[in-house]
Amino acid sequence: MSGLFMDNDGNRDWKKIAYHARSAFAVLLSLAILLGGSWFVYDKASSAYSDWKTSEDYAAGAGVEDVQITIPEGASGSEIGGxxxxKNVVKSRKAFLKAFNRNEKAQSIQAGTYKLRTQISSSQAVEMLLDPKSVVRNQVTIPESLRMKDQFALLNNKTKIPVAQFEAAAKNPxxxxxxxxxxxxxxxxFPQTYEIGQQPTAKSILTLMAKQYNTVAKDLNLEEGAEELDRDxxxxxxxxxxxxxxARAKDMPMVAGIIYNRLDNGERLELDSTSYYATDTPLGKPLPKGFKEQDSPYNTYRSYGLPPGPIGAPGATxxxxxxxxxxxDNKFWVTVNYExxxxKFAETYDEHLKNVAEWENWCKTAKDKSGCPA
Structure with a gap:
């Protein structure tokens, strides 16, 4: 029997040898390419993984998912980075501090709660903390003229903090x-819109409101102005x-002058607004019968001078x-058209009665009779 590379005469068959050599070379070449490509891919993947593991920062991008972080009052750059x-927002405190120190505005980052993204670059994190749109707001608006108990009811509805806690906090102004x-x-x-934070307390909210009163009082020189008017x-x-x-805003200065005129002349103010407070009646609702005879320092139909204190929270205007x-020289005023x-203002009572009649006539045809005689 002839060998693999022999012909029938027992001689080497060079054609067979060349054929099998070419086939073997093709197999070896394919195997080399396959192994070489796998090694290339492995080498690149290993290198990328190693770079990712040893990098101090995430690459810039859209991030993975939303996350909220809270920065406490007075937090340093290092504490913010931590x-x-x-929260997996940035990869390392070191990288964040570098980005923080490179951005000259970073020192203005405020305490509060922010909506960020996980796995973003440190420079992106700094920019997001500086963007007002990232701040998670928790605001409450207190309208002007509300009595304190109504302010507390509104705050309770917004925060679910019990009214009793607001009442307790308010006992010591x-x-x-x-x-x-x-x-x-x-x-x-003071009535305005407040940013109350994510975990407010009754005292923290009322402290904000008291602080704003102090600011407005200082801006308006309230104490000095009171002294000039011989008031406290x-x-x-x-x-x-x-x-x-x-009064409407445009009429307030005139009405203020009338109030002082009547006080200076020793006349009763005779105001429904104070009787609303005395009888605990919501503004715009009918006053109870006999309210003018009620024995209360807030009943200015019976008592002389001003009530003992405010009947609601006034705004800056x-x-x-x-x-x-x-x-x-005016001593009377009446709004003759609520819409x-x-x-209208008057110096004499007879003039005032004419204005009151005009108001009563308007009430007869008014669609909304809130505040009109019952």
Whole structure:
């Protein structure tokens, strides 16, 4: 029998040898290419994984998922970085500190809660913390003229903090930061929109409101202005609270002047707004029968002078008007059209009665009779 590479005569068959050599070479070449390609892929993948493991920062990109982080008051760049690492926002505190220190605006990052993305670059994290759109807001708006109990009801509805906790916090006005002349927080918890944070307490919210009152009072020179009018700050705030309930903004200075005229002349103010407070009746609802005979220092139909304190929380416009009354001989005012807010003033009671008649006639045809005689 002839061998694999022999012909029938027992001689080497070079054609067979060449054929099998070419086949073997092709197999070896294919195997080399296959192994070489696998090694190339492995080498590149291994290198990329090693780079990822040893890198201090994530690559810039869209991130993986939303996440909220809270930065406490007074947190340093290092502390912020630690919080971001814990929430997988950035890869390392070191990389974040580099980005933080490179951005000259980074020092202005405020305490609060932010919506970020996980696995983003440190420079992206800094930019997002500087973007107001990233801030998770928790706001509450307190309208002007609300009584303190209504402010507390609104805050309870927003925060679910029990009303009793607000009442307890308000018992000590000075603990909230209000001036010594404030004996009751009624009227001094300033109405505006507040950012109350993610975990507010009754005291923290009322402290914000007291702080804003102090700011407004300082801006308007309330104490100095009160002294010039020969009044004290509580009297000014009481007048401002009446203006908030009784007058449109444009008429407030004139109405303030009328109130002072009547006080200076020793006349009763005779205001429904104070009787609303005395009887705990919501503004716009009918007052109870016999309200003018009620024995209350807030019943200005019986009592002389101002009530003991504010009947609600006035805004800056009303406070400014109370400090800057218009001088006139007027002693009366009445809004004769609630839709337009038209208010008429009078020096004498007879003139006032004519204006009251005009108001009563308007009430007869008004669609909304809130505030009209029952």
């Amino acid at each position: 919080e971001l690492v814990d 000075q603990a909230l930061g209000l001036p010594k002349y404030v004996e009751s927080a009624e009227g001094f918890l 700050p509580v009297e000014i705030m009481t007048v401002a609270s009446i203006l908030e309930a009784e 009303a406070i400014k008007a109370a400090l800057n009354p218009v001088e006139s 337009t807010g038209e208010t």
